[in-house]
Amino acid sequence: MPNIGIDLGTTNSLVAVVMDGKARCLLDGEGASMLPSAVRYEGERVVVGREARDEAPAHAGSTFTSVKRFMGRAPSDCRADAALFGYRMDDTESRFVRFLVDGRAPVTPVEVSAEILRSLKQRAVECLFGEPGGAVITVPAYFDDAQRQATKDAARVAGIEVLRLLNEPTAAAIAYGLDKRDTGTFAVYDLGGGTFDISILRLDDGVFQVLSTAGDTHLGGDDFDRALADLAWAQILDEDERANSEEHRKGLLTILERTPSRHRALLLAARAAKHELTEKDGALVRLEAGLLTGVSRKQFEAAIRPVVERTGAACKRALSDAGLSPGEIDAVVLVGGSTRVPLVREYVAELFGREPCGELDPDEVVALGAAMQADLLSGQSSLGDDILLLDVIPLSLGLEVMGGVTEKFIPRCSTIPVNASHTFTTHVDGQTAVDLHVVQGDRELVKDNRSLGRFELRGLPPMPAGVPRVKVDFLVDADGLLRVSAREEHTGIEAQIEVKPSYGLSEADIERMLEDAIDHAETDVDERLLIEARVEAEGILAALDKALAADRALLGDGEAGAIEGVASALREAIAGADRERISTLSKDLDAVSAPFAQRRIERDLTQALSGRDAEVVGAELGLR
Amino acid sequence: MTCHACHEPVGGPVCVGCGALQAPPVDPDPFAILGLSRRYHLAPTEVEARYLKVARTIHPDKFVSRPSRDKQAALQWTAAVNEARRTLKDPVARARYLATGSARQDERGPSLDGAFLQQMFEWREAEEEAPGSMAAHAVALQVELEAEIDQIFSRWEGGGGALDAVPDRLARLKYVTGLLRPAGE
Numbered sequence: 001m002p003n004i005g006i007d008l009g010t011t012n013s014l015v016a017v018v019m020d021g022k023a024r025c026l027l028d029g030e031g032a033s034m035l036p037s038a039v040r041y042e043g044e045r046v047v048v049g050r051e052a053r054d055e056a057p058a059h060a061g062s063t064f065t066s067v068k069r070f071m072g073r074a075p076s077d078c079r080a081d082a083a084l085f086g087y088r089m090d091d092t093e094s095r096f097v098r099f100l101v102d103g104r105a106p107v108t109p110v111e112v113s114a115e116i117l118r119s120l121k122q123r124a125v126e127c128l129f130g131e132p133g134g135a136v137i138t139v140p141a142y143f144d145d146a147q148r149q150a151t152k153d154a155a156r157v158a159g160i161e162v163l164r165l166l167n168e169p170t171a172a173a174i175a176y177g178l179d180k181r182d183t184g185t186f187a188v189y190d191l192g193g194g195t196f197d198i199s200i201l202r203l204d205d206g207v208f209q210v211l212s213t214a215g216d217t218h219l220g221g222d223d224f225d226r227a228l229a230d231l232a233w234a235q236i237l238d239e240d241e242r243a244n245s246e247e248h249r250k251g252l253l254t255i256l257e258r259t260p261s262r263h264r265a266l267l268l269a270a271r272a273a274k275h276e277l278t279e280k281d282g283a284l285v286r287l288e289a290g291l292l293t294g295v296s297r298k299q300f301e302a303a304i305r306p307v308v309e310r311t312g313a314a315c316k317r318a319l320s321d322a323g324l325s326p327g328e329i330d331a332v333v334l335v336g337g338s339t340r341v342p343l344v345r346e347y348v349a350e351l352f353g354r355e356p357c358g359e360l361d362p363d364e365v366v367a368l369g370a371a372m373q374a375d376l377l378s379g380q381s382s383l384g385d386d387i388l389l390l391d392v393i394p395l396s397l398g399l400e401v402m403g404g405v406t407e408k409f410i411p412r413c414s415t416i417p418v419n420a421s422h423t424f425t426t427h428v429d430g431q432t433a434v435d436l437h438v439v440q441g442d443r444e445l446v447k448d449n450r451s452l453g454r455f456e457l458r459g460l461p462p463m464p465a466g467v468p469r470v471k472v473d474f475l476v477d478a479d480g481l482l483r484v485s486a487r488e489e490h491t492g493i494e495a496q497i498e499v500k501p502s503y504g505l506s507e508a509d510i511e512r513m514l515e516d517a518i519d520h521a522e523t524d525v526d527e528r529l530l531i532e533a534r535v536e537a538e539g540i541l542a543a544l545d546k547a548l549a550a551d552r553a554l555l556g557d558g559e560a561g562a563i564e565g566v567a568s569a570l571r572e573a574i575a576g577a578d579r580e581r582i583s584t585l586s587k588d589l590d591a592v593s594a595p596f597a598q599r600r601i602e603r604d605l606t607q608a609l610s611g612r613d614a615e616v617v618g619a620e621l622g623l624r
Numbered sequence: 625m626t627c628h629a630c631h632e633p634v635g636g637p638v639c640v641g642c643g644a645l646q647a648p649p650v651d652p653d654p655f656a657i658l659g660l661s662r663r664y665h666l667a668p669t670e671v672e673a674r675y676l677k678v679a680r681t682i683h684p685d686k687f688v689s690r691p692s693r694d695k696q697a698a699l700q701w702t703a704a705v706n707e708a709r710r711t712l713k714d715p716v717a718r719a720r721y722l723a724t725g726s727a728r729q730d731e732r733g734p735s736l737d738g739a740f741l742q743q744m745f746e747w748r749e750a751e752e753e754a755p756g757s758m759a760a761h762a763v764a765l766q767v768e769l770e771a772e773i774d775q776i777f778s779r780w781e782g783g784g785g786a787l788d789a790v791p792d793r794l795a796r797l798k799y800v801t802g803l804l805r806p807a808g809e
C-alpha cells in the first residue's frame with residue numbers, strides 16, 4: 001500500500017498520496033480535501049472536522065480548534081493563549097497541557113491531534129481500499145524539539161507509522177520543484193492559521209538544500225481573526241451603547257457579555273468577514289440576530305498590520321543566515337491560506353522587491369509535497385532516485401553552563417543530521433552522576449531559551465574529582481529530533497542517561513493514551529500489531545524487489561534462491577493473519593538479504609568516492 | 625574497531641568481510657570521508673560535488689525501510705559527512721584541521737604574543753582619537769594574515785615547510801575578525 005503525506009495544520013489538515021507518478025489530495029465524501037482541524041468530544045463519540053468547527057459556539061466547552069498552538073508547550077506558557085480560545089486548563093498537571101472537557105476526562109493537545117490524524121488515516125483507508133503504508137507528517141520548520149516530539153507522539157497514539165517529520169516550507173518546495181524540475185534559489189513564505197515559516201532553499205539537479213529557516217510558531221490567520229473580532233466587538237458595543245443611551249434603554253439588552261459561546265461565534269464571524277475582505281472593500285461581521293457591524297478593508301488592514309510586520313524580521317534573519325540579499329532570490333513562493341490576504345501579498349512583494357508566485361493551490365501544496373517525500377522514501381518511487389533533501393535545524397541547541405549561560409553546541413541552520421560531543425567531568429570526589437540541562441534557542445541566557453530536558457548521567461565509577469571524562473554525544477536526526485548518548489572514556493562504561501523532558505509526555509503517558517485510544521476505536525491491540533507487521537513486511541519486500549531488479553549481478557552463488565525462498569514465504573504469511581510468523585519471516589528476510597544489501601551500499605559508496613583521490617581514500621578507510 | 629556483525633577487525637564504513645555498514649569513526653578525517661586528498665587549496669565547489677555524491681548514497685532517507693541498525697549507521701555517517709563538509713568548506717576550519725588535526729579550536733588555543741596584544745591596545749587607543757581607524761587597521765591585517773596562511777600552505781603542498789605557525793596566525797585572524805564584527809553578535 002502506498003505511503004501517505006499528511007499536512008497536520010492549525011486550521012485545516014489534509015492527506016495526499018502519489019498515484020501514477022502524480023501527487024493528489026484525498027477527498028472526503030463531499031469532495032473536499034481540507035479537514036478542518038476541529039474536534040468535539042461527545043461522551044464516547046468524537047466528531048472531527050467541519051461539523052465540529054461550525055457548531056463550536058453551541059459546544060464551546062467540548063470543542064477544540066487550533067490545538068497545534070499548544071503542542072509540546074509548557075502549561076505556564078499556554079495560559080494566555082488558552083484564555084484567548086476560551087479553553088479551561090487542567091491545573092493539576094504541570095508537566096504538560098491538558099484541557100478540561102465537558103462530560104468527560106481532560107484531554108491533551110496530543111490526543112486531540114491524534115483524533116485529526118485518525119480521521120485522515122480513515123479517509124486514506126477508504127480512498128485506497130486498504131491500510132496505507134507509513135506517513136510523512138509535516139511540521140512548521142520553526143517547531144522546536146518538544147513540538148516535533150509531540151507531533152510524533154500524536155501519530156503514535158493514532159496508530160500511524162511516521163516515516164519522517166518534514167518541514168512545511170520544504171514540503172512546499174518539493175511540490176514546486178519536483179513539478180517543474182526548477183533550478184535556483186527560492187524563498188518559501190508560509191503563513192497559515194497559526195504558524196509562520198520562512199525558508200530559503202537552493203534547488204539544483206534534484207538536490208533540495210535548505211539554506212536557512214526562521215519563523216514564529218504563534219503567528220497566523222488566527223491572529224487576524226482575533227484582531228478583527230476585537231475590532232468588531234468594540235464597534236458592536238459602541239453602536240449598542242448609542243442605541244441604548246436613548247429612550248430604548250430599558251427593556252433591551254442590558255449588558256452584552258462575551259460568553260464563551262459568544263466568543264466562539266465572534267471568532268467564526270470574524271473569520272468569515274476576513275475571507276470576504278480578501279475580495280471586497282467591506283464586509284459585515286454577523287455575530288447573531290441583530291448584532292452585526294460593518295468593517296472596511298482599510299480598518300481591517302490597520303488592525304492586522306502589526307501582525308503582518310512581525311513576519312518581516314524573520315524574513316530578514318533567514319536571508320542573512322543564508323548569506324543572501326533579497327535580490328539574489330529567484331522566486332518567492334507563497335504557501336498557506338493567510339497569504340491570500342491582499343495586505344500580506346503586498347508586504348511580501350515589498351520585502352523581496354518582486355511579485356510572489358502562487359501557481360499551486362496554497363492550501364494543498366504542503367500535503368502534496370509530503371506525499372511526494374513519502375513516495376520517495378518508499379524506495380521505489382516513480383519520481384526518481386536521484387533526489388536528495390537536505391534540511392536544517394531551526395534553532396541552536398545548547399547546554400546550561402555556570403551562571404545560567406547557554407553554551408551552544410549545534411548552531412541553528414546546521415544541515416541535519418548533525419552531531420556534536422562534549423566532555424564533562426565531576427566536581428566532587430566519588431561523584432557518580434552528572435546533570436546536564438539541554439536548551440534550544442539562540443538567546444544568551446538559559447532562561448530566555450526553551451528548556452528541552454534534563455539528562456542525568458548515572459553509574460559513573462567513583463573516582464577523584466576531575467578524573468572521570470564523560471563524553472556525551474548529541475545527535476539531531478533527520479526529523480530534527482535530538483538523541484543523546486554518553487560514555488565514560490577511561491572505563492568505556494556507557495553512562496545511563498535518564499531523560500526528563502521538561503514538558504511533554506512520558507512513555508507511560510503515551511501508553512495510557514494508546515490503551516484509551518484502542519478501547520475507543522474498538523480495534524484490539526492484536527489487530528493493530530498485525531497491521532504494523534504487515535506494513536513493515538511489505539516495506540522490506542518492496543525494497544528488496546527493487547534491489548533485485550537493479551543489482552541481481554551482485555548476488556552470490558545460491559543467494560538468489562535463499563532470498564527468494566524466504567521472500568515468497570513472507571508474501572504468503574502477509575496474506576494470512578499470523579503476526580508472529582510475519583515478524584519472524586521479516587527478520588529472516590532481513591538477515592538473509594543483509595549481505596546483498598550491504599554489497600550494494602559498499603558499491604555505491606565506492607562509486608561515490610571514486611575519482612582521482614579515491615584510491616588513497618579507500619586505503620585510508622580500509623575499504624579495499 | 626571490530627565489525628558489529630562478524631566481529632572481525634574493520635577500518636572503514638563497510639566491513640570488508642561481511643559487508644555490514646559500520647558506525648562512523650569517532651574522530652573522522654574530513655578529507656578521507658569525502659574522498660579528497662589533504663590540501664588547503666580546495667574549491668568549495670569541489671567539496672560540494674563530492675559531498676553530494678557521498679550524501680546520496682548514505683542519507684537516512686535511503687534507509688527508511690532497512691533494519692534499525694542500518695538506519696542508525698546511515699544517520700551517523702551522514703552526520704559525519706555533514707561535519708566533514710562544514711570543515712572543508714570553511715578555510716579557517718580547514719587550515720586548523722590540517723595544522724592541528726582538529727577543526728575546532730580547543731578551549732585554550734595558542735596564546736597570543738605580547739607584541740601583538742600591545743599593538744591591539746594601541747589601535748584601541750587610536751580609535752578614541754580617530755574613530756574608524758581601528759577597522760581600517762584590522763582589515764589590512766586580516767588581508768595580510770590570510771595571505772600569509774595561504775603562502776604557508778602553498779609551500780607545504782609543494783612538499784616543503786611546516787605548519788607550525790598556522791595555529792598562531794589563525795588565533796590572530798580570529799582576534800582581528802572579532803574586532804570587525806558589529807557589537808552584539
Ligand SMILES: Nc1ncnc2c1ncn2[C@@H]1O[C@H](COP(=O)(O)OP(=O)(O)OP(=O)(O)O)[C@@H](O)[C@H]1O
Nearest residue numbers: 009010011012192193194195221275278336337338
Ligand atoms: N480567502 C482567504 N482570505 C483570508 N484568509 C484566508 C482565506 N482563506 C483561508 N484563509 C485563512 O488561512 C488560514 C488557514 O490557512 P491554512 O489552511 O494554510 O493553515 P494551516 O495549515 O491549518 O495552519 P498552519 O500551517 O499554521 O498550521 C486561516 O486563518 C484562514 O482563515
Ligand SMILES: [Mg+2]
Nearest residue numbers: 009192336366
Ligand atoms: Mg499549513
